[in-house]
Amino acid sequence: MAENAPDIANMSFEDALRALEDVVRKLESGEAKLDESIDLYERGEKLRQHCQARLDAAQERIEKIVAGPDGTAKGTQPFDAG
Numbered sequence: 065m066a067e068n069a070p071d072i073a074n075m076s077f078e079d080a081l082r083a084l085e086d087v088v089r090k091l092e093s094g095e096a097k098l099d100e101s102i103d104l105y106e107r108g109e110k111l112r113q114h115c116q117a118r119l120d121a122a123q124e125r126i127e128k129i130v131a132g133p134d135g136t137a138k139g140t141q142p143f144d145a146g
Contacts, residue, residue, distance in 0.1 A: 072110050077118040084111040 072080060087108035090096055096104060129137050 069107065072107075072114050075111075075114065077115060077122075080111050080114045080118070084108055084115060087111065 070079070070083075072083075075083065087104050091101060091104055091108070
């Protein structure tokens, strides 16, 4: 499984979420052997952390939207701007 699995750090949110859903399906099926289930669980946790980090970054970006004097969005600031 791990040999052909894509690198999580390079996955988009959507790809990581799909991969996490696949992991959950496999675990819920109960057909995986114990060692495979442990590997799946570990990969699932890494995928969950990756998805959460991507969501947190998106939320930060949204919160940095700069409002103009009339209250409408005037622009954005990158979330990593000091």
